[in-house]
Amino acid sequence: MKITKLNLSSFRNLKDVEFFPDEGINVIYGENGQGKTNIIEAIWLFTGFKSFRTRKNSEMIPYNEEKYEISMDYFSENREQNIKLSSDISKQETYKNGVKMVSPRSIIGEFFSVVFSPSHLNLIKGGPDEKRKFLDIAISQLKPSYARMLSDYVRSVKQRNALLKNFNDTSYEYDMLDCWDERISTLGGKITFERLKYVDELTESAIEIYDGISSGKEILSVKYNQVGREAKNEEKEITDALCDALKKSRENDIKNKFTSKGPHRDDFEVILNSKNIKNFGSQGQQRSAALSLKLAEASLIKKINDEQPVALLDDVMSELDTSRQDYILNKLKDWQVFISCCEPTQVLRMQSGKSFKVENGKIIF
Ligand SMILES: Nc1ncnc2c1ncn2[C@@H]1O[C@H](COP(=O)(O)OP(=O)(O)OP(=O)(O)O)[C@@H](O)[C@H]1O
Ligand SMILES: [Mg+2]
Known part of the structure; x- marks a missing residue:
């Protein structure tokens, strides 16, 4: 293009x-x-x-x-x-x-096109919500069905939270929680699976680009964290692990009136030479890493659409x-x-x- x-x-x-x-x-x-x-x-x-x-x-x-x-x-x-x-x-x-x-x-x-501006340093320095947003926008661009799935998921978590907010310990409410847990694990499993797949492909490109930027002096990697549950790679396993995590955290969730497990809490870490770049990277390294992620995003768009x-x-x-x-x-x-x-x-x-x-x-x- x-x-x-x-x-x-x-x-x-x-x-x-x-x-x-x-x-x-x-x-x-x-x-x-x-x-x-x-x-x-x-x-x-x-x-x-x-x-x-x-x-x-x-x-x-x-x-x-x-x-x-x-x-x-x-x-x-x-x-x-x-x-x-x-x-x-x-x-x-x-x-x-x-x-x-x-x-x-x-x-x-x-x-x-992909844009990189100083505010995109949030990809490295920002909180988990900004990083998730980057993944969600990038995946939605490649796969519109992901955006629909994500909005279904967000709605389900909101409804579960609404139920937790006014929880009165009735058996009807426990049944409702079972329903939401199942829905959230199914949708959450698919979302996490897509994000893991995307992060894998993104990392492959980003490593190559970072290697070029740093003239081979530093090694970049990216790690997706399935917060609060055991790391799994297959969709079925991810769904089961999330279902387990939701069950285990149910008591706490009722107390805190909030759904504490699921892809809406996940994060990814950018690692340089085995250290988290957010805490240990220099400004130039952080900027190079954020730029590599953005350029890697462009490479993935090219792979799918055949247009650079x-x-x-x-x-x-x-x-x-x-x-x-x-x-x-x-x-x-x-x-x-x-x-x-x-x-x-x-x-x-x-x-x-x-x-x-x-x-x-x-x-x-
Ligand atoms: N709606 C607008 N109408 C007219 N001028 C505007 C409008 N919005 C912003 N500007 C002007 O545009 C200029 C900023 O342009 P821009 O952000 O592109 O600067 P820049 O060349 O990138 O500068 P820097 O090197 O500081 O980043 C400012 O002078 C601002 O007042
Ligand atoms: Mg400017």
């Missing part, structure tokens, strides 16, 4: 920005507050019409204006295609190859040493990459690609 032309006619502080990216590396540089991240954010919107920075669509409308409008030509499925997005305060519209789509978010699945996602890397260069930066600038072959950075000397080390200077919402040629 390659973007051939971007037209950001009005978006945040960007005005009439039009450029033709390289099919390899594109470095977007400039001083703070000029519009670099805004360009990355605009490109990301084509993936699903949802920002990675804000939930509020209206924030992207330029100050004192009524709408934003962005358009992109890209090469996919062996032909040139176009997506145009526009939005005012109340409605979003999507056009694919000039035809208006039924729903603005039908765009999902047309254009693939575009990599959007916002501010990755700071905290990386020269050899790690060189890997990003020169070794991501076959990828179209957009990198934003402040320091233009980094640009000069590119062996190929294009660089664009952003100043006050415009690209300076």
Whole structure:
């Protein structure tokens, strides 16, 4: 998947920005507050019409204006295609190859990209819920049935919790608990199984990418933790282990009015040279690891869809040493990459690609 032309006619502080990216590396540089991240954010919107920075669509409308409008030509499925997005305060519209789509978010699945911004360091430094969210979004993208399963699971846990909240020790309530335990173990078993499978494949790619970034000096691994139960790998075993764990924790759950076991409590650890990187990794190592996970996510998208996602890397260069930066600038072959950075000397080390200077919402040629 390659973007051939971007037209950001009005978006945040960007005005009439039009450029033709390289099919390899594109470095977007400039001083703070000029519009670099805004360009990355605009490109990301084509993936699903949802920002990675804000939930509020209206924030992207330029100050004192009524709408934003962005358009992109890209090469996919062996032909040139176009997506145009526009939005005012109340409605979003999507056009694919000039035809208006039924729903603005039908765009999902047309254009693939992965974004890495400083906030994605939460993949390493953040709590378990942020890490689970990363897995859930990534798996749902590849397998829409997973998203449905997950929402059924979340609903079942909520209902079990509601039952625990007003528990009066009646036999009817115990029967109800049995029902929820069975439902939660069945759905939870499937979810954990999918997550384990995904983490396995992700790890395989991430190890390779991290090895490249660190020039073979450090070894990365990822471990999924089935919190509060024995680690199992097969769906049936996982389901049985969860069912057991729910039974064992029943008394406590009634006391605490909360379901304490299941994939909604799981976590994963990123390990570098046998130590948890969250506690022992340096800033550069943590950033390299988070980046490797994101790029590995892109490799898995490619495996399934046969299209290489575009990599959007916002501010990755700071905290990386020269050899790690060189890997990003020169070794991501076959990828179209957009990198934003402040320091233009980094640009000069590119062996190929294009660089664009952003100043006050415009690209300076
Ligand atoms: N809706 C909007 N309308 C107009 N300008 C906006 C809007 N939202 C943000 N901006 C402006 O966009 C600029 C920030 O752009 P951006 O985040 O892309 O900067 P940047 O070049 O990435 O800077 P840094 O190097 O600090 O990350 C700010 O000056 C901000 O005031
Ligand atoms: Mg920025």
